Amino acid sequence: MRHIARLFALVAIPLLSLVAAPPASAQSGLPAQSWLFGAWVGGLFPPPSTIGAQQCLAQPVVIFTRDIVMRATIVDQLYTQRLVETARTTGNGVEFRFVPSVQQSGPFGLAQSGGGEVGFGCEDADSLHVQRRGENEISFPNCPEFPYPLVRCPAR
Numbered sequence: 001m002r003h004i005a006r007l008f009a010l011v012a013i014p015l016l017s018l019v020a021a022p023p024a025s026a027q028s029g030l031p032a033q034s035w036l037f038g039a040w041v042g043g044l045f046p047p048p049s050t051i052g053a054q055q056c057l058a059q060p061v062v063i064f065t066r067d068i069v070m071r072a073t074i075v076d077q078l079y080t081q082r083l084v085e086t087a088r089t090t091g092n093g094v095e096f097r098f099v100p101s102v103q104q105s106g107p108f109g110l111a112q113s114g115g116g117e118v119g120f121g122c123e124d125a126d127s128l129h130v131q132r133r134g135e136n137e138i139s140f141p142n143c144p145e146f147p148y149p150l151v152r153c154p155a156r
Contacts, residue, residue, distance in 0.1 A: 033087040033094045036064040036130065039153040040138065043146040044074065047137075056153035069096065069128065071120060080118050082128075093138070096128040121145025 039060035041047055063070040063079070070079040083099040101118045119125030122143040131139045136152040 031066055031087060032089040033064060033084075033096070033130075034066075035132075036094065036138070037066070039063050040150040041153060042148050042150040043140065044072075044148070046148045047151040051151075051154070053154045053156045057156075060153055062150060069098070082118070090129070093129065093131040096130070098126045098128070100126050 039057055040062045041051065041056050041060055043061045059072070061072050067084050069082050069084060071082075072079055082096075082101070084096055085099045086097045088095050098119075120128050120140055120143050122128060122140065122145075128143070129141055131141050133139055133149055137149050139149045140146040
């Protein structure tokens with residue numbers, strides 16, 4: 001009987017540590033979205049098949065950092081910034097929850113130009129689901145403003 005218990009302990013303990021182990025990003029102290037950090041192009045238009053680092057970094061469409069996600073829009077020269085409230089790993093990507101956006105009002109309480117919710121054109125302006133499609137390719141499912149996949153800008 002003791003031999004069976006030892007055998008069970010030798011097999012079960014390593015298996016339990018594998019099942020209970022946190023994701024690799026949590027083990028290394030990096031946030032769930034760390035694999036996204038950097039600049040991405042595409043999304044609004046089909047991504048280019050080949051693009052140099054300098055050209056790509058000159059006008060990225062989306063930029064992911066630890067605390068902020070920035071996006072370009074067709075009608076504005078400045079990047080729209082969203083503060084990350086939480087980011088959690090999903091089966092095939094990351095789900096972001098942003099700090100709720102506050103619509104700025106102008107004179108007489110009227111919304112300033114470009115008013116409306118600031119988001120990614122998804123079902124909820126304060127959330128974003130990022131789907132990993134490959135090592136350097138992502139998409140934003142159910143976000144009509146980003147009908148095409150995005151590709152990571154190459155390193156310099």
